[in-house]
Amino acid sequence: MLSEWSAECGADDPVLVVPWSSPDGELEWVDLREDPYALDDIHEANDHPALMAALRALNGPRSPVFTAKCDVWTMDSDELEAARMELMVEDAVATAGMVSYIDMVWRERTIFASRPRMEQMLYRLDRMAVELSYSLAQVEYILRPAVVELEGAVGEGFAVTLYVKAVGVDEAEAAERWDEALRAVTALLRAKELLGR
Secondary structure: OEEEEEEOOOOOOOOEEEOOEOOOOOOEOOOOOOOHHHHHHOHHHHHOHHHHHHHHHHOOOOOOEEEEEEEEEEOOHHHHHHHHHHHOOOHHHOOEEEEEEEEEEEOOHHHHOOHHHHHHHHHHHHHHHHOOOOOOEEEEEEEEEEEEEEOOEEEEEEEEEEEEEEEEOOHHHHHHHHHHHHHHHHHHHOOHHHHOO
């Protein structure tokens, strides 16, 4: 699987804030650690079983992270062209594509607050993802600043936005490849090798 990571931690880059709510108040952060049944309220998860499985796993008791936001969409023409170039595939092999993102916060405070430790995790994830045998899928991790205010305590540190992308000869194949890739990357995030166990 094609894998890469980068950092967007400049003064003008967006900051992930938890908890959050949309300006109109219709959308807000749901703590899936405390209320796993709230998955039913996340429309994207209901429409995409792989995303539901990922959110369930990443917010589970043994997960090193918890999630803050997510979305899934089909690639537009520009995204599809970029994916073809990055994956080095011909147009006929990639006529459709799927993308998802999940914002994740590391649970262990010493990792969350430390950019060097977060970067170590991303190096490990990058090396592990390259070994996955999904040639028409890619994963991208973006390190970004985060502010988390839970249980009366405010913490400043870093979060990771996980992008999983896949292409196929049609929408059905792209969706299937994305599903498989997201499940594989979710397993990496819970792997003992990543956590040093």
